[in-house]
Amino acid sequence: MKKKSIGNVPRAVVLLSGGLDSAVSLYLAKNRDFDCRCLIFDYNQRHKREIDSAISIASVVKSPYQILRIKLPWKGSSLLDRKTNIIQRVGKKHIYFRGIPNTYVPARNIIFLSFAISFAETINATAIFIGAHTHDYSDYPDCRRAFFQEVNKMIKVGTKSGVEGRGIKIMTPLISLSKSEIIKLGVKLGVPFELTWSCYRGGKKPCGECDSCYFRAKGFAEAGVLDPLGNKQD
């Protein structure tokens, strides 16, 4: 079989956090034959460990990556401010409260996407993959379908690629999947879950208590798959 000329392969920027969702989204983009370039953000998050995970995942699939260091001089989130407790919304048996959790980082996905759009324009990528989904975490406004639809409209009128008609599209292939569906998809695609990291607290082992650990454990349990990190529901 003749190897495809690189000139014909569509290029994609993939936002890679190190969590399992973005890993699955990278594997999906590769599976759709995109030439993937990963962007990894070091924004002084508590769970810096996820950056190493992101690097490992990009390396496994041999996708070039860039690490962008962004130091926000303000906080406004328990993920940035180590003096603020990460308030749990969910527990073993019930949801403690609904609403936007205090792990929300003001405009985080807007910032990440703005860099991704700039990078995509520079390298003539036509797609930006982001592993956002709303099934479990519907309370983050910047993970909702309506948000990505607006970003796509903004790109059309506010960028050179947009107004010249080449265009860049934000791709959210996981947007309507549940965590367990994402995990099942990842299994099919051969995603190395042992390299991913979800815990907000960023210790040596997953804390097993934060919302992120909770939804991960629940997702693996519902998918009938064992989490290689050993994080499981009690």
Next chain:
Amino acid sequence: MKKKSIGNVPRAVVLLSGGLDSAVSLYLAKNRDFDCRCLIFDYNQRHKREIDSAISIASVVKSPYQILRIKLPWKGSSLLDRKTNIIQRVGKKHIYFRGIPNTYVPARNIIFLSFAISFAETINATAIFIGAHTHDYSDYPDCRRAFFQEVNKMIKVGTKSGVEGRGIKIMTPLISLSKSEIIKLGVKLGVPFELTWSCYRGGKKPCGECDSCYFRAKGFAEAGVLDPLGNKQD
């Protein structure tokens, strides 16, 4: 007269580049009684000199400012890449070409606004002032009215302040003004034009040749005002 309680004063984030447009927009925001917090971006632009101008302008009106250092690992613009010539679009007697100039920085205003939105959310600001206008520079897609309208829609659905109904609005008070109208407005408001910087080349004196110098000189001439920087039309 009783002094207004700071709690009742609406707060605004003002994007301050050091150019005359953003200076006028800051003075307008102050004039409308906003408690202004300036954001200044050091994005490794050629004309770094504008950063000192921005600091001086914020200091004159005693507005607190933050400098954000953003190092894009890609270029894609003659304003970032010192090896690329800044291609002139306009000359003394005619426009050489129309279209987006090579000083366009991919997604620059999207990046700037994303940080401004994050900052505004954190400090409960309700407005973001940007000095963009389309009269002379209509070829920058991220300076057009349609772009800012889309950003406002994105904020509504994609941020905590948006979905909780407090809201943050991008304010573009200069959007439909010509350079000379902006200069006349600046004169009324007492903007210290001697502190502003427009030249893309960022030398000791304005080069007098780049598009930015051209439009500044034309604007001052049409307004019948002398540019204190001595940049004038031949």
